[in-house]
Amino acid sequence: MFDLDAPWRLHPQVALRPEPFGALLYHFGTRKLSFLKNRTVVDVVLALPEHPSAREALRAVGVDGIDRYRKALGVLADSQMLVCAA
Amino acid sequence: MTAVMPGRLVDQFELGLDAPICLTWELTYACNLACLHCLSSSGKRDPQELSTRQCKDVIDELQRMQVFYVNIGGGEPTVRPDFWELVDYATDHQVGVKFSTNGVRITPAVARKLAASNYVDVQISLDGATAEVNDAIRGRGSFAMVVRALQNLKDAGFRDTKISVVMTRHNVEQLDEFKALADRFGATLRITRLRPSGRGADVWDELHPTARQQRRLYDWLTTHGDGVLTGDSFFHLSAYGQALPGLNLCGAGRVVCLIDPLGDVYACPFAIHESFLAGNIVRDGGFGTVWRESELFRELRSPTTGGACAKCAHFDTCRGGCMAAKFFTGLPLDGPDPECVQGYGEAALAGHREVPKPSIDHSRSLPLMVIDRPPSRACDVNPVSELL
Numbered sequence: 001m002f003d004l005d006a007p008w009r010l011h012p013q014v015a016l017r018p019e020p021f022g023a024l025l026y027h028f029g030t031r032k033l034s035f036l037k038n039r040t041v042v043d044v045v046l047a048l049p050e051h052p053s054a055r056e057a058l059r060a061v062g063v064d065g066i067d068r069y070r071k072a073l074g075v076l077a078d079s080q081m082l083v084c085a086a
Numbered sequence: 087m088t089a090v091m092p093g094r095l096v097d098q099f100e101l102g103l104d105a106p107i108c109l110t111w112e113l114t115y116a117c118n119l120a121c122l123h124c125l126s127s128s129g130k131r132d133p134q135e136l137s138t139r140q141c142k143d144v145i146d147e148l149q150r151m152q153v154f155y156v157n158i159g160g161g162e163p164t165v166r167p168d169f170w171e172l173v174d175y176a177t178d179h180q181v182g183v184k185f186s187t188n189g190v191r192i193t194p195a196v197a198r199k200l201a202a203s204n205y206v207d208v209q210i211s212l213d214g215a216t217a218e219v220n221d222a223i224r225g226r227g228s229f230a231m232v233v234r235a236l237q238n239l240k241d242a243g244f245r246d247t248k249i250s251v252v253m254t255r256h257n258v259e260q261l262d263e264f265k266a267l268a269d270r271f272g273a274t275l276r277i278t279r280l281r282p283s284g285r286g287a288d289v290w291d292e293l294h295p296t297a298r299q300q301r302r303l304y305d306w307l308t309t310h311g312d313g314v315l316t317g318d319s320f321f322h323l324s325a326y327g328q329a330l331p332g333l334n335l336c337g338a339g340r341v342v343c344l345i346d347p348l349g350d351v352y353a354c355p356f357a358i359h360e361s362f363l364a365g366n367i368v369r370d371g372g373f374g375t376v377w378r379e380s381e382l383f384r385e386l387r388s389p390t391t392g393g394a395c396a397k398c399a400h401f402d403t404c405r406g407g408c409m410a411a412k413f414f415t416g417l418p419l420d421g422p423d424p425e426c427v428q429g430y431g432e433a434a435l436a437g438h439r440e441v442p443k444p445s446i447d448h449s450r451s452l453p454l455m456v457i458d459r460p461p462s463r464a465c466d467v468n469p470v471s472e473l474l
Contacts, residue, residue: 015180017105017152021098022091024107026154028182028205033107033154037091037098072090079088 002074004055004066007085008048014081016045025081034081041072048082099333102340102387105151105377110355111345113141113169114161115448118190121213121224123252123293126346126358127284128161129450135347138168140368144345145176147373155182157209159355161347161448164191170199177205184209186250188228189235197235197242209248209276210235215263219256223293236271247273248315252280255292258299261306265314276315277303279322281356282414282424285449287441290415300427301326322407322423325400336409339364339386343377351376353386356410360445393420400428407431416441 010016013029022036023045036042043061044054051057054073055066063069076082089095116131117124136144148156156176163169164187176183184207192200192208200206210232214220217229232249239247249268251257257264261277268275282290295303304323307316307330318332333341338354345351349367352358364380367373377383395406407423415424416439422430 015152015154017154019098019103020101021093021095024103024152024154028154028180031155031182031207032088035089035095037089037093037095041091068091075088075090 002054002070002077003084004058004070004073005053007052008054008057008073008077008082009085010045010048011080011083016042018042025076027079027081030080032079032081034076034079036072041069044069044073045076045082049085096333096335097389099335099337099341100387100389102383105153105374106343107153107337107341108155108157109148109153109343109345110157110159111144112159112161112347112355113163113172114166114347116165117160117162117188118165119162119188119225119228120450121211121285122289123213123223123254123280123284123286124449125281125284125286125356126159126161127444127447127449130448131161132347132448136349136368138171140349141168141172142175144349144367144373145172145179145181147367148176148181149179151374151377153181155184157355158183158185160186162188162190173206177203183207184248186211187235188224189232192235192238194238194242197238197244200239201242201244207246207248208239208244209250210273211250211252212264212267213252213254214257215260215267219260222256223254236273240271245272247271248276249273250276250278253277253295253303254280255295255299258295258303261303261310265310274313274315276317278317279319279408279411281408281410283356283410284358284444284447287414287444294425297427297429297432300425304330304427319408322404322411322425323427325398325404325427329403334403335405336390336407338362338409339380339383343383345373351380353382354410356408357413358446359413359442361413361442362410391420393418395420395422395430398422398428398430414442415439 014025014027017024022038023042025034047057047061058066058069112126115128117128163185173183182205186209189210212232213223220229251264265275280294304326321334324330324334344355351364353362364382365376370376390405395401411424412419417434422434424431424435
């Protein structure tokens with residue numbers, strides 16, 4: 001289960017490219033591509049480094065339904081797009 | 087590939103992206119081989135080939151557009167004297183490189199250099215799991231050349247080489263052998279679809295897998311497909327039932343495209359023909375301008391309507407198949423794929439059709455002998471080989 005109370009960041013080898021539907025993430029190390037399919041989740045990912053926990057980043061962005069985003073962030077962490085900064 | 091949050095990406099991709107996800111860049115039409123099914127009808131170098139400076143300008147623009155990686159091919163890209171310089175330039179500018187090669191220049195020294203890089207993938211083309219099947223298509227000695235390249239990469243500690251196989255009537259039955267060969271070298275198997283493009287148009291009728299073989303290929307992919315790459319090229323097989331993993335959509339001009347050695351931009355790697363020419367990066371204001379503003383690409387970025395296929399129950403899985411495969415077999419673009427697994431393609435092929443004439447061809451007039459020995463001294467290299 002994704003730890004909402006830990007600090008998370010994009011992996012240093014991951015690039016984020018904004019798109020009309022959201023964004024593309026590309027991991028230069030694993031060569032994997034991920035699609036962020038709405039702009040809110042993009043805002044969340046971009047807000048992560050400015051907050052001491054994912055939970056606070058979600059609060060700052062003002063998302064509805066934390067569970068959905070916890071799941072989304074969990075998928076990104078599983079594919080090493082996000083790394084725990086603790 | 088993972089997707090985060092609900093929604094169908096296919097619907098977004100149909101409308102196109104601000105920049106391609108990746109693109110194919112054929113660096114040269116020069117090639118030491120003369121494969122029967124060459125997509126780009128390669129052989130002779132084109133004197134109008136982009137210069138080193140022009141290639142670096144392209145890379146700068148790809149970096150600005152955040153095109154994360156390029157699939158470099160040809161021709162045989164490694165015969166360009168500035169090939170390694172361009173690879174280094176790209177990876178230094180956040181553009182990852184995967185290059186396709188027949189292995190001719192993958193010497194032990196090159197393999198060691200590749201093993202030291204984190205951002206270069208190597209894809210070696212092979213069309214038979216035995217010399218007999220491979221060399222019949224790619225030329226005598228080409229199987230041995232690949233095995234030597236694979237061995238050099240393995241010995242140098244290069245990890246995860248891709249072995250790229252075009253599926254033909256003669257090698258579908260060798261799928262397990264290909265997998266075993268890949269495993270032997272710590273490589274990943276990649277299989278792609280034979281397209282009737284370039285010289286492939288001349289041999290497609292004889293070489294494309296039979297209906298029975300297509301079924302076998304689909305079954306093999308659904309049972310053994312984990313860890314096998316396909317370039318998402320078999321989405322027409324999805325109409326057998328279960329959709330195959332990956333993007334089941336024609337990405338031409340929407341999420342992919344091709345830059346040819348002259349800087350011409352085509353809708354996809356299988357469509358080097360004037361009908362799919364979007365523009366030229368030198369004459370038309372750079373790659374970004376062509377990608378965003380080409381009239382052809384704007385037309386391609388509309389939902390697939392399906393035409394004759396729209397009423398078919400399988401349209402939602404196969405999306406009508408491959409545009410290039412239809413075009414080069416003379417079938418209407420809004421009709422069935424020539425290899426439609428529901429049988430509509432066969433019927434369409436039997437009807438009246440006109441196969442388009444190739445609009446660009448760099449084939450040599452005479453087939454070459456494959457030189458399957460690496461040069462042992464500098465003077466063993468044919469002094470004109472760089473000029474071909």
